Amino acid sequence: MPDPATYRPAPGSIPVEPGVYRFRDSHRRVIYVGKAKSLRSRLNSYFADLSGLAPRTRQMVTTAASVEWTVVTTEVEALQLEYNWIKEFDPRFNIRYRDDKSYPVLAVTLNEDYPRLKVYRGPRRKGVRYFGPYSHAWAIRETLDLLTRVFPARTCSNGVFKRHSQIGRPCLLGYIDKCSAPCVGRVSAEEHRQIVADFCDFLAGKTDRLIREMEQQMNVAAEDLDFERAARLRDNIGAMRRAMEKQAVVFGDGTDADVVAFADDELEAAVQVFHVRGGRVRGQRGWVIEKSGEPGESTLEYLVEQFLTQFYGDQAALGGAADEGGDETTNPVPKQVLVPVLPETAPELETWLCQLRGSRVSLRVAQRGDKRALAETVQRNAEQALNQHKLKRAGDFTARSAALQSIQEALGLEDAPLRIECVDISHVQGTDVVASLVVFEDGLPRKSDYRHYAIREAAGDGRSDDVASIAEVTRRRFHRHLRDTEQPGDFSAVSDVAAGAAPEGKPRRFAYPPNLFVVDGGAPQVNAAAAVLEDLGVTDVAVIGLAKRLEEVWVPSEPDPVIMPRNSDGLYLLQRVRDEAHRFAISYHRSKRSKRMTASALDSVRGLGEHRRKALVTHFGSLARLRQASVEEITAVPGIGVATAAAVLEALGVTPGESAQDSAAEQHAGQHIDEHTEQHAGAAPIDDDRHTVTG
Structure with a gap:
């Protein structure tokens, strides 16, 4: 493992100008790309005391073998260069907003004699018009199934089109009137292209004109007593209106905007984007990414900056080869980008987005009205996406088993910790000090075994002492364990039954210890809990502390913490247990404080x-x-x-x-x-x- 001191640049050799830097490993592969207003200030922070760095950053600087930089003149140039290098080198330690595959779009091949409607992924091509992106391919197929009744354009591949042209018989879609069958000459090339043009106008938002024209044709057909054609037009108008209902109108002024929102915790962040074109929500997409862990690189401002540069850089690259004759709705960069907060580099980002679009782009935070309401909706979607991501991991039996095994291996336990208990303290400046104890069995919460504690010893002098509070809770919990163990058959006391004792013939809930006892805190808290267990003679319980800021796992009497991989299921489970204890403690603290204020x-x-x-x-x-x-x-x-x-x-x-x-x-x-x-x-x-x- 390289020592960062071996490749640290000489003092004073790093320029103070803005620029972009790259860390390389011993094989000359780029592992991290970053930018800074002052290269000297930023790079020196990487060569400070390793114990003060976030685990992910510490791993990066110890993996790297060299660092190099490029000086630029403006922040806009730094943004562009950073994006280009991240795209070119794909560094393993950078946050990447990407999926296992690109989002699908609806493509219309206007460069063919008989244009085709199809689902498409990949780079944009000249002569092809694109609509979307859509969240799923089935959403495009559903749209096509609904609209080909009104606009019977071709959707078949070139091979199918050629084969039916040779046999002189249309496919099934031609028989059920969902294709105008240009392969057998039912319509000419010009008529088919007009059908496709009307289809594109409809998706581009020019719906009112098309509906008015169809209503006029329907009325004329009814006056001519051509009721069959009038009925078809009536059904087509209904189909068009149903398709319009699927695209919610959010802005009445025909706004083109992307609305971005984030939801995050200490380890991960979820981002959601709603694409609004012509005042309607035309698409939605989202990601869940792993955060870097460095305080300056885990803030919401940093996440917004990284997302804007990567997302719109990729979109501009995809759209660079597209047909230049497209309308405003097909531009990869909208007129407005609404974000939850503005980063420090907001003016430079706005200038860069204007360059990508070729016209004015507004980057701002929605403050009121319809835009604010939609931003709140996107925020709720981001929170739901993060919760679903967590529940998917927590509800997966394989993931839970892997998490327990990961904890066992990281802590060197003899067995997997099937029962985990966690303690957290809550107070306000030493008043109304309370504690909570939550229980997880097989990786899932067991809420019937949750406990509240009113702290007596640490709160007596009106000051906060989390270490003493942890010691008191640990003593009370395991004193109860020892008492229940010594009197396994005594179920006569009504107080014991009220406190959670089981009926005769069943073991008490706390008659057996946890495999792992977790305290919220670092070395002082975990050492205090371990000392109490030693005094009580409890030797079959492993004790650890989980520090919140850096997610470090502290073991009693060890000078350095255990660093678990940030993407491991084991660390995720420990974090979830700790957060549940924190939530439960706060709810009880609020109740206790409310009753005290009532009495006062x-x-x-x-x-x-x-x-x-x-x-x-x-x-x-x-x-x-x-x-x-x-x-x-x-x-x-x-x-x-x-x-x-x-x-x-x-x-x-x-x-x-x-x-x-x-x-x-x-x-x-x-x-x-x-x-x-x-x-x-x-x-x-x-x-x-x-x-x-x-x-």
Whole structure:
């Protein structure tokens, strides 16, 4: 493995001008291409302390054997050169927005005597007109099946066309009137080309004119008592309108735009693009890519910049050989590109896009109106695509088995960790400190075994101590494990049954330990958890920590973390377990904080002590419901008299005797927030001696 110090350029030899750089390995293959406003500042960051680099970047600089650069004069030149080099060398460490195959388009071969409609992938050719791209080839075939009834153009291959010309008999499509059968002379070449021209006009958005002409022809046929032809035209008009309904109208001004949105996590990012031409959504496509891991190269601004350069560079290359006579809808670069954020190089990107298009291109963020609404729709699609990608990996038994085996090999475990438990701490500046414990079995969440913890020791002095909190949760969880192990047959205690103990004859849920115990944090947190297990004499549980920023796996008493491949199923599973523990901890923390704030609103009521405040909160469940209560309903709580109930309502800003409906209307906003918090909290009581069971 090369040492980066062996090929580091001499100090002061790297220019400060903007430029593009390439890292090469020992075989002179380009493994990474990047650009920078200042080459010296950017390249020096790669030769800093290796422990401070992201795992992927660390692997790149240790794989490389040399670095070289090219100075340019402007950022636009740097963008163009970076794209060209990425396309030429295909570096393994660069983010690539690509699929296993290109997206299909609908091609119309106007360069042939009898133009043909077909599904096509690949570079553009002169004399051929293209529509799309479409997400799937079946979407093109569905469109053709619907429109060839109205525009019976040829869809067969040249071989089929020649064979039926020789035998003098049309194919099946000719018999069912979905082809005008130019192969046998039913229409002339000029008539067939006119049919194809009308088809292209329809797809290009010139639909109103075609429908008006057909309606006029239908009326003329009806007046001439040619009802059969009128019925055919009526059906054709219906087919055209059904095809138009498949393309949603989003902009009334005939806007040509691409709307881009991203959804990402620490490891991956999903991008979705909606192509709007003539005010209608004409196509959609998406990718899921692996992020580089370097903080500066994992931001949304960087993802937007890389996507724009690669995507539109590829589109311009594909469209470079296309027929120059095409209309605006066939230009690979639209008039507007709507993105979620503008990168620092937005002016240079806009200039470069203008050069690709040959006219003005606007690069901006949608702020309001229809464009903002469509941007939010594309964002939801990106989030759904990322979720589907994760669920596909999580729901695949083979992927789960590979993930467990990957964890076993990376950590050197004797067996695969079939049961994984993860702990996370949640608080706000040391207040309302809580913890969560989530359980995954066979790579899937087991929500019936989830637990909440109210932290006692670390929160006593009002300050945050995540290490002490981790130690407390670990001690309480495995103390419960040891107690259940020592008393396997004692099911008489009602409290144990309430806490999750199984009926007689079944093992307790926590009577056996996990194979792997994960804490959210680095070396201090994992060492604290390991020390607790050692004190309790638990020796059959592996403990690790997962640091969030760099996704490093820390092992107790080890100075360096374990670096798992960023695209491994094992790291993905550990990340999913950690994120689930984080979500569960936050939901409980919000519930606890909401109840504390509810109780604090009653501190000013004279004669209402701590126990009565807790009784009120427990009885009504939320501050909003307490505001809606009448004096009689409040006095139903043990220990609350009429005077105290009136004082409670007065402290909450409600006049005693006011109708519940009026009070509810005035406090609608507060009720919505409290009820939303309560739904997520689960409203389960906390017992100091056992964990709360939630599902």
